Amino acid sequence: MSLQVKNVVGGYSQVPVLKDISFDVRDGELVGLIGLNGAGKSTTINHIIGLLTPFSGTIDINGYQIATNNQEYKKQIAYIPEIPVLYNELTLKEHIEMTIMAYQLDHEKAWQKAHSLLKTFRLDNKLDWFPVDFSKGMKQKVMIVCAFLTDAQMFVIDEPFLGLDPLAVNDLLDLINDRKKQGCSILMSTHVLDTAERFCDRFVLIDDGHIEIEGSLAELKAKFPDAGDSLNNIYLSLAKGELK
Template sequence: MNNNSLLELEDVEVSINDEKIIHNLNFILNKGEICALVGHNGAGKTVTMKTIMGIQEKDKGNIYLNNINIDLDYLKYKSQYSYIPEEPMLFTELTVFQHFQLYGTSYGVPEKLFNERVNYYVNEFELNGKLDEFPDNLSKGMRQKVNIISNLITDTPLLIIDEPFIGLDENSANFLENEIKKKSKQGTTILLTSHVIERVKKFCHSFIMLRNGEIARRGKIDHLFQIERRIST
C-alpha cells in the first residue's frame, strides 16, 4: 500500500454454496476518495461489501484497511470502518438515543464530541423530540436517519454505504450528500452503492463497475459518463 491508500483488495475471491461469486478482485481506495460501486443486480456489489466488512468469508486473497490485515487482527480492522445498510438495522429494545450511545461507546467517541455530533445530526435530520422513542414507533425514513446518524457519529477512516438515499426526504438526502463531501475533505474514504446514479455522479471521485463478480471497468467518475454515452449511442 502507498502512503495515501486506505483500503486494498488483493486477489480476493469469494464462493457461496460452491459457486464462485467474486473473481480475482483487485483495487485500492485512497484516503478521502469517494468511490461508487456500480453494476446490475447480481453483479456482486453486496457480496463485495460484506467481504470487505468480514461478514462474508473469502476463499483467498488479502484485504487491508489502514494497513491492518483483516485476517490478522479483525477486531482492530473492524474499528476502522462503519456501515450504513440499505435497510435500517436497529434494536427494538433500545431508544433512538441509546442507539447513538451504543455506537459512540463502541467506537470510543469522547463524551463532549459525542454530544456535539448528536445535537448536530439530530437537528439536521429533523429528529428533535424522537430521542426517547423506540424503533417500532418510527417510520422507515426516521429509522434510516437513526441508522445514518449512529454511523456518522463514529467518524471512522472508512465509511461504507449501501443505497444512501433510499427512504430519505429531499432535505435529508441533500444534507447527507453534503456530509459525505465534507467527510471526504476531512480524509474519510467512502465506498457506496446507489441506483441513483445521476446523483452520485455529482460528488463521487471514482467508480468500480462490477459484472458477474469481476471488475468490468473502473476509473475516474468522468469516465463513467463516457461509458454511458457510448452505450446510449
C-alpha cells in the same frame, strides 16, 4: 492508504460470487460501486465489513486486515446498510449510547456531535422514541447519525438514497463531502446514477462477480466515446453488452 481489495475470490458457499476482484478507495475519495442486481455489490460489501471471509485474496483498510487485527480493522469502518438494522428494545438515545460504547468514543464529545447530527436530520426531539417504529426514511436517518457519529476513516454506504426525502439526501451528501475533506474514504453502492455522477470521484462497475471497469467519469467517457456523455448511458450500454 484506505481500502485495498486485492484478488478477492469469495461468496456464500463453495461456488464463488466474486471472481478475483481488485480495486481501491483512496483517502478523501468517494467511489461509487455500480452494478445490476446480483452483480456482486452486496457480496463485495459483506466481505469488506467482515460478514464474509474471502476464499482467497486480501482486504486491507489503513494497514489493518481482519484476520490479523479484527478489532482495529472494524474500528476503521462505519457501515450504513440498505435495510436499517435496529433493536426493538432500544430507544434512539440508547442506539447512540451503544454506538459510543462500541467505538470507544469520548462520551461528551460524541454527544456534542450526536446532537448536531440529530438536529440536522430532524430527530432531536425523538431521543426517547423507539426507532424500530419509525418510517423507512427515519430509520435510515438513525443509521446515518450513528455512522457519522464515529471517528471512522472508511465509510461503506449501501443504497443510501432509498427512502430518504430530498432534504435528507442533501444533508447526507453534505456530510459525505465534509468527511472527504477530512481525508476519510467512502465506498457507496447506488442505483441512483445521476446523483452518483455528480458526487463520486471514481466508479467501480461490477458485473457477474468481475470488475468490468473502474475510473473517473472522464476516464469512462474516454474509453467509451460512443456510449454517450452520462454515467447512465455508459452503464446501460455496458449492462446490455454493447461495449467492449
